[in-house]
Amino acid sequence: MAASHLGWLGIVRLGFVQAALGAVVVLTTSTINRVMIVELMLPAMLPGLFVTWHYALQVLRPSWGHRSDKGGRRTPWILAGMAALALGGFGAAVSVHIMASNMLAGMIAAAISFTLIGGGVGAAGTNLLVLLAKRVAETRRAAAATIVWIMMIVGFILTAALAGQFLDPFSTERLMAVAGVICAVAFIMTLLALWGVERTVQPTEKPAAARPHTPFRQAIAEVWADATARGFAIFIFVSMLAYSAQDLILEPFAGIVFGLTPGQSTSLSGIQNSGVLLGMVLVGGLSTLFPRLMSLRSWTVLGCVGSALALSGLVAAAQVGPGWPLNPSVFALGFMNGVFAVAAIGSMFSMANSGGQSREGVRMGLFGASQAIAFGIGGFAGTVLVDVTRLMLGSPVMAYATVFAVEAVLFLAAAALAAAVGRREGFGDAANPLILAARHQASGS
Structure with a gap:
């Protein structure tokens, strides 16, 4: 029986999986990170190293995608990844408890836990995106x-609010x-959301047993040799480097230059996230x-150029000081970030399917690894700079x-890369789903 595309309810169900992933990640990278620094009075570098390590493990995303390509099913990988993530999230909390009495044992437990977190996010996140790419119609x-x-953002917000109340x-x-x-609720929610999504096989796919086995090195080499996929991966890296570099410096900037209190700077972050949601x-x-x-x-391209212009506004804000309309500038930055991010992610879905040869997992893994490595480098590099x-x-x-000026230049470079990738065969069609669908219909008739 051929599988139909996911309807809106099916898309929302997979959205619950992404929300579950986000809930556990924000618990570890925000709440537990803060507890290590404030309550345990550890140097910020130590939890920073754990977070960086979880990002570093994302280089394995193409390998996890390749393994799921061989089997043809994504659900087991998502469930296994979510189980590892939930175990790692709980283990990170346990490690904090251990650190209070035995610092060395606690550090070892934290290292193991953040390894599980990085592996779980990579395996579950990569295959969730592949499942969306394969089961969602081009026009949606x-x-x-x-x-x-x-x-996912709602998962961030709810987890932070509830954890803050009960802690x-x-x-x-x-x-x-x-x-x-x-962590338990996140895993159960993932299990229920995935129930029956892959019950049928895509009509264009061969059964797993009928697929020729391709070693991972050959598969990743073939994907990297594709100029479109390679260019898109480089675009993802540069754009996400610019996107993430502002994460750890915007609130300190508001406090130092504009004299905002911690509460006011936190509200400023809310204004930025509101802009992101509206742009999306x-x-x-x-x-x-x-x-x-x-x-x-x-x-x-519009989102990248707009983000560069909004960052130029923050450069001017630094020169003018308190007289500058900071809130509108930050909202504009969030709005343009949202435009760029959701369009890039939608394009990522199309790009994952554009190469054929059952390489969706490898492609999505390559794009996900580019994004994660950029996030790991970007936030740290922004503070160092x-x-x-x-x-x-x-x-x-x-x-x-x-x-902010360096970030603006990076966004302009990302816009040029996106435009260049779009001129290559494949991406221009995939970027306009209506035209692609019409061509498929014409060729079928």
């Missing part, structure tokens, strides 16, 4: 990307209890209702202005 991919990423008064025992509940909804909605309006490639330029220039204002 931008909207699907919007739905899934909004649900007070704080104790490491309470942290373990809260983490255990969050706009692109997802317009791409679905009016697919001829703009291609996903064009939305991607601020410190270095502050020492060189003797001015924190000029230091932040310099970093």
